[in-house]
Amino acid sequence: MQPKRYLTARKYTLFDCIRLPFAYIPGLTSIITLYHIVQALTPALTIVVMANFIDTASSIIADSQPFSHIYFPLGLLLAIQAYPRLIDFFLNFVTYKIPLKLRATLRLEIFEKRAAVDYQYIESPESLDALSRVIQDPEFEVIYGYYRFANITNMSIRIVSILLIFALQVWYSVPIILVASAPLLLIAKRAGKKAYDAEKECSPYDRRWNYYSYVLNNREGVLERTLFGYSEAIGHKAVENFTVAHNIRRHTQKLNLIRHHTGGIITAVIVFTIIATLIGPVQAGVVSIGTFIALVTAGNSLAPLISWELPWQVKDLARKREFFRDLTTVMNFKETSGGLEFPASPPVDFESLEFRNVRFSYPEMEAIILDGINFTLKKGKLYALVGINGSGKTTITKLITGLYDNFEGDILINGISIREYSQAQLKSLYSVVFQDFAKYPVSLRDNITYGRAANPNCTDAEWQHVLAFIALDDASDKLPKGIDTPLGKVKQDGVDLSGGEWQRVAMARSMMSLAPFKILDEPTASLDPLSESRVYGEFETLSAGKTTLFISHRLGSTKLADEILVIDKGKLIEQGSHAELMMRKGLYAEMFESQKGWYE
Numbered sequence: 001m002q003p004k005r006y007l008t009a010r011k012y013t014l015f016d017c018i019r020l021p022f023a024y025i026p027g028l029t030s031i032i033t034l035y036h037i038v039q040a041l042t043p044a045l046t047i048v049v050m051a052n053f054i055d056t057a058s059s060i061i062a063d064s065q066p067f068s069h070i071y072f073p074l075g076l077l078l079a080i081q082a083y084p085r086l087i088d089f090f091l092n093f094v095t096y097k098i099p100l101k102l103r104a105t106l107r108l109e110i111f112e113k114r115a116a117v118d119y120q121y122i123e124s125p126e127s128l129d130a131l132s133r134v135i136q137d138p139e140f141e142v143i144y145g146y147y148r149f150a151n152i153t154n155m156s157i158r159i160v161s162i163l164l165i166f167a168l169q170v171w172y173s174v175p176i177i178l179v180a181s182a183p184l185l186l187i188a189k190r191a192g193k194k195a196y197d198a199e200k201e202c203s204p205y206d207r208r209w210n211y212y213s214y215v216l217n218n219r220e221g222v223l224e225r226t227l228f229g230y231s232e233a234i235g236h237k238a239v240e241n242f243t244v245a246h247n248i249r250r251h252t253q254k255l256n257l258i259r260h261h262t263g264g265i266i267t268a269v270i271v272f273t274i275i276a277t278l279i280g281p282v283q284a285g286v287v288s289i290g291t292f293i294a295l296v297t298a299g300n301s302l303a304p305l306i307s308w309e310l311p312w313q314v315k316d317l318a319r320k321r322e323f324f325r326d327l328t329t330v331m332n333f334k335e336t337s338g339g340l341e342f343p344a345s346p347p348v349d350f351e352s353l354e355f356r357n358v359r360f361s362y363p364e365m366e367a368i369i370l371d372g373i374n375f376t377l378k379k380g381k382l383y384a385l386v387g388i389n390g391s392g393k394t395t396i397t398k399l400i401t402g403l404y405d406n407f408e409g410d411i412l413i414n415g416i417s418i419r420e421y422s423q424a425q426l427k428s429l430y431s432v433v434f435q436d437f438a439k440y441p442v443s444l445r446d447n448i449t450y451g452r453a454a455n456p457n458c459t460d461a462e463w464q465h466v467l468a469f470i471a472l473d474d475a476s477d478k479l480p481k482g483i484d485t486p487l488g489k490v491k492q493d494g495v496d497l498s499g500g501e502w503q504r505v506a507m508a509r510s511m512m513s514l515a516p517f518k519i520l521d522e523p524t525a526s527l528d529p530l531s532e533s534r535v536y537g538e539f540e541t542l543s544a545g546k547t548t549l550f551i552s553h554r555l556g557s558t559k560l561a562d563e564i565l566v567i568d569k570g571k572l573i574e575q576g577s578h579a580e581l582m583m584r585k586g587l588y589a590e591m592f593e594s595q596k597g598w599y600e
Contacts, residue, residue, distance in 0.1 A: 007109045009332045012324040014317060017145030025101045031094055032150060035087065040154040042080060044161030047294040049076045054290030102139035110138050113331060116339035119403040120363045127333065134323070134330045145320035148313050155310045162298045208241040336402075338423030343515070347428035348421070350516040350547055351414045353377040353400065358409040360395060369395045370407070371570040377547065379516075382540055384550045384558040386588065387567035393551045396567070397521050402426040431513035433523040437506035441488035444479065444505070451509035458512065466508040507539055518548045536560060555592045564588065 006023045021029040053073040059065040114131055121127035278295060281287040353376070360370040370392050377383055385393050398404050399411060402418060411418040413429070421429075431451065440447050448466055449458060467483070479485035479495055486494040487505075497505065503523055510518055520539070536550060536557035550557055558564050559578045566574035566581070566588045574586050581588040 005109060007106070007113065007327075007331055010328070012328045012331070014145065014149075014321050014324060016324055016327075017142060017149050017317075017320060020106065020142050021098070021102075021146045024105045025098060028094055028098050028101065029146070032091075032098075032146075035091060036150040036154045037157075038083075040157035041161065042083065043158045043298065044165060046080050047162065047165055047298050049073060049080055050297065051288065051290040051294040053077050054293055055288050056290075058289060098143050099139050102143055106142060107135075107139050110135050110330075112340055113333070113335075116335040117330075117333040118336050119398065121333050123362070124364075130326050130329050134326050138327075141320060141323045145317065145323075148317040148320065151313045152310065152317065155305055155313065159305060159310070165298070166295065208237070336423060341422065341424035341427070343427035344422070344424040345428065345514075347514050347516060348425045349414070350429055351379050352412070353517070354412040354415075355396075356410045356412065358399065358407050358411060360399060360404070360407040362404075363406065369570050370399075372409070373567075373570070373572050375565055375572055375575060377549070379547055380545060381562040382548045382550070382560055384552070384561035384564045385567065386552060386555060386558060386564060386591070388553055388591075391553075391567045392570045393553075393567055394521055397432065397519055397551060400519070401430050401432060429515055430517050430519055431510040431515035432519040432521060433506050433510045435522040437503070437523050439488060439502050439506075441486065441491065441494065443481075443484045443486050445483040447487060447505050448483075448508050448512050451512040452514050462512065466511050504535070507535070511539070516546060518546050519551070520549070521551045522553070555588075555595055558592075 006020060053070075053076075056065065056070055056073050060067055060070055114135060117131075121131065278287055278292055282289060282292045355373045355375050358370055358373045359368065361368050373392075373396070385396065387393050399407055399418075402421070402423065405419060413421060418426070440450065452458070463483070480493065487497060488494050489496055506523055507520070510520070520536070537560060540548065540560050550561065552558075561578065564574075564576060564578060564581055565572060566586070568587055574581055574584065574588050576584070578592075582592065583589075
């Protein structure tokens with residue numbers, strides 16, 4: 001049974017700070033709520049109990065009451081003082097559990113949303129920034145938003161209860177304090193928005209800072225960093241972006257601190273002026289000494305509460321409002337229907353793929369990427385799609401696999417429009433290895449079987465087939481734990497592979513897939529031309545019987561192809577075998593002759 005989903009395409013507001021915790025973790029949230037209600041009433045109760053204790057003690061000293069009368073007020077005072085210490089341990093346990101629960105529910109839903117959104121949002125910097133902000137720490141944004149609500153409610157009850165006691169003694173104190181405090185709350189609200197706006201402004205600088213930091217620290221680039229000595233130049237760029245973001249945040253924080261400290265001084269002066277007015281009633285005997293001492297103590301806590309603590313909570317809550325605006329944006333992103341479905345099992349049979357006068361431009365871009373493309377691919381053949389960088393080769397891959405459907409013309413699979421196929425069916429048809437293939441920090445076994453997640457069971461023959469390709473068929477001799485050895489350096493006992501070995505693992509993952517159509521989108525671009533040709537040749541041999549599409553701007557592997565498609569400026573300008581295209585002496589022949597020396 002699928003868990004209930006609480007994140008949908010709608011408008012999110014600050015009240016979702018309350019709604020979502022009660023939806024995901026009602027029990028724990030109820031405990032926290034009860035705690036804050038009791039804690040909110042404690043200060044006012046403390047004033048009453050303390051006043052009673054002091055007045056009783058004074059009476060005993062004056063011999064107007066027996067000593068035994070002190071026991072009850074003393075017990076109440078001790079209980080009020082002990083309550084926070086007794087509850088802290090239990091409360092810490094509850095507050096520790098809450099983010100863990102939300103991480104397994106709320107964060108998972110946001111991850112699934114990111115996985116399901118149309119591909120156009122992944123390629124848009126603005127959308128990607130919004131996704132990054134929302135997915136960074138959503139459980140903490142929500143639960144801390146709830147804590148802010150709880151704390152504001154707690155403080156409001158405390159302030160109202162203390163002011164009520166003040167009003168019973170000096171009635172005019174309440175409107176004076178409220179009038180003095182209102183501007184502080186408005187300032188805090190604006191400060192919260194400015195703080196989140198500052199974070200939004202910092203997003204692109206943070207993204208570049210993180211990227212440059214990765215370039216400076218990742219293991220893959222260590223040789224180039226040493227050889228070319230570019231660390232200092234990249235370091236300067238990293239520091240520049242970090243400094244810009246830091247200065248934006250520091251300026252915002254400095255202004256907020258000035259506003260709050262100024263307001264705090266004003267509020268403190270007002271509160272203690274009001275307390276000073278009680279001296280006359282105490283001397284006149286209208287206000288008891290116990291009540292006066294209790295009010296002085298309460299006033300001492302009321303000043304920072306009104307001038308600093310409450311405005312800070314309001315400011316941070318206002319900042320959370322901006323998070324929920326981002327959440328609204330993200331949750332209203334259009335989703336690819338069936339985007340979270342597993343590949344269909346068994347996979348769809350493949351007979352043919354046809355492009356009929358296909359035209360395509362990326363969303364919000366005027367440039368035409370594909371301009372009236374027509375071609376047909378048949379079952380069991382090896383095809384090569386070639387062209388210079390930017391000619392539209394990878395875009396064809398994105399359309400074939402259903403990442404974009406806003407094209408003109410038609411794409412037919414087995415004679416049926418691609419729009420008629422579900423995502424599960426399309427996923428089962430294709431296995432794609434991209435140039436920036438993934439390197440999973442898991443075991444070699446898992447790295448390869450991820451290629452058939454819908455049906456991970458593999459025969460010994462299949463394992464030997466793919467291990468032979470990656471030259472690790474005798475894995476027990478080459479890896480400490482054989483195919484169960486963790487790869488990469490995330491785990492202490494992990495074994496890293498060379499760049500070429502990682503490429504073979506990625507291609508082995510494609511071989512392990514049950515998909516009938518294999519696409520290799522320049523995954524060997526970092527290899528030298530001769531090694532690339534050799535790897536493609538081995539892959540073609542071991543993938544016999546499958547339909548395969550090689551995509552490259554280097555032509556060493558094209559002789560293997562049954563048919564070559566040449567793309568230039570979004571148009572299919574040549575099509576045929578290697579021999580046929582060489583005889584035509586067109587763009588393909590020109591490109592091949594210019595690269596011929598690489599393969600000799």
